[in-house]
Amino acid sequence: MNREEVTDFIYDEAWMLDEGQFHEWLELWLPDAVYWMPLNWNQQDPINETSLLYEDNFMLRLRIERLAGARTFSQKPKSRCHHVLNRPRIVEISDDAAKVMTKMHYVETRLDEQQLLALTVTHDLKATDGGIKIAGKRVDILNCDAAFGNIQLLP
């Protein structure tokens, strides 16, 4: 993969989330990939300490299916989200893999509430026959240890 493909991928993924194309988004993931959102600044251990999210394919699928459920009360009315990205910083790149870090501002809104989160998103990407896929994603929220209300969509 080349730098432009990688950069386009990062922008396209954020676009899908903002457009609510969650099922298409899930197709971007390799089956054994994990989405990690640490609870602590510089957290190293996602297993023996609490995280905000540490979800495999099953849990991400549940998250998405739930959003469309008839009795998902906290999504009546639905939330919307919006990502603004800095230019991705490509840390490593080869023909078949890349590590990319991207600063983003994430806005989530529902009813009259709107919250803004500052993120550093680290993607591990792999080239496959079906195009670039996510092998792992870590989302560090700048104030990850702050007391939040609901964060319902996917930063």
Added chain:
Amino acid sequence: MTDTTTLQERVNDLIRPQQVHRDVYTSPEVYRLEMKHLFPNCWVYIGHESQTPNKGDYITAQIGDQPLLMVRHSNDEIYVMYNRCPHKGTKIVIDKAGNTGKFFRCPYHAWSFKTDGCLLAIPLKKGYEGTGLEDTEAAKGLAPVGDMKNYRGFIFARLATEGISFEDFFGESLSSLDNMVDRSPVGKLTVAGAPLRYMHKCNWKMLVENQTDTCHPMVAHESSAGTAVKIWEEMDKPEGTPTPPAMQIIAPFMSPYEFFENMGIRTWPNGHGHTGVHHSIHSDYSDIPGYYDAMVEAYGEERAQEILGENRHNTVYFPNIMIKGPIQQLRNFIPLGPDKTLVESWIFSLDGAPSELTARTAMYNRMINAPTSMVGHDDLEMYERAQEGLMSDGLEWVNIQRLYEDDEDFTETAELNGTTERQMRNQFDAWKRFMIGGAA
């Protein structure tokens, strides 16, 4: 409202046997009275001793609206005191945790204090000569709380200088804390990592009540637990595929009413109580290799089975914490206003036990209690809708009469159908008494 007779009348007017007035959730005046009377008269959770392992280690905490600090002194004892300089009132420490060395130093005028609170030194001290400083409160250093207790590593304090003893306040309910600690083969827990911090725009009591509300999971959590069960059933998986830990945690939330009726509720005096007398949503977690053997080695087979046979679900310690013994969790419901509550969800590792137990409790915490949790989302939605709905002038009373019995005696331990709202009535009985001093 200045005298106790008026306070007693006001409090009695808010609580009826089968219903409570909405003011207990919405009124700033009632909230102010809780801060002034209820919280100071009760034994309230401060923190765990493993948060301050070394001399000079401290954490900040609060009881009601009172800022406190807990510190390990040079004699290895833990002290709890007000986090307020006796000089001008500046908070001595501001971060959640740290190490102060041998003394605290106020950042404003550099008055310094030993880690037991005693005044150590004042700059330019001769300016106070002949002024009678030694006779003032300021000269006594950091003010201690009324009383404190380290119970098997859990630190509780009572602000009021006179009042109910720790043993009388908790009584038999300590069996839940005992069971959680006994699950460690060496009888010791350690806090594992930072707590989840989740802000709720609702009254703190809504959260406490929800801990023994067994009629909401299958309704409010259908979107998460119900969807999980549906996806798992639809998946094309080989025969005998073990249920993954995430499914073991989330699926029981969709258990039918009958499951919750049969699991039972036990209430103890002074507002404490627990769900899961006979079994609970934690009963069927798969075994973790090596754990049972370690327990048998430590306690003998009979005692080990007795400890692990208790599967209490949520134990409420009045006024504002809940623990889950079988998965080593503690949730602290910290009031910040009549309609604002900070929820801190802590997890513990069991000393001497396999780390997989900690991994499971961490998974439970992020799946159920996080601001990003699909389960927590719908709970918070319900509390906030209730907080808004209670502003309606159409109705003034909140109904808590499910399985109500005439002449309920809250000074007795009771075991009932798991869907009773008796534990909520038990909490309001205690609320009423501790608002006016804790008298029986």
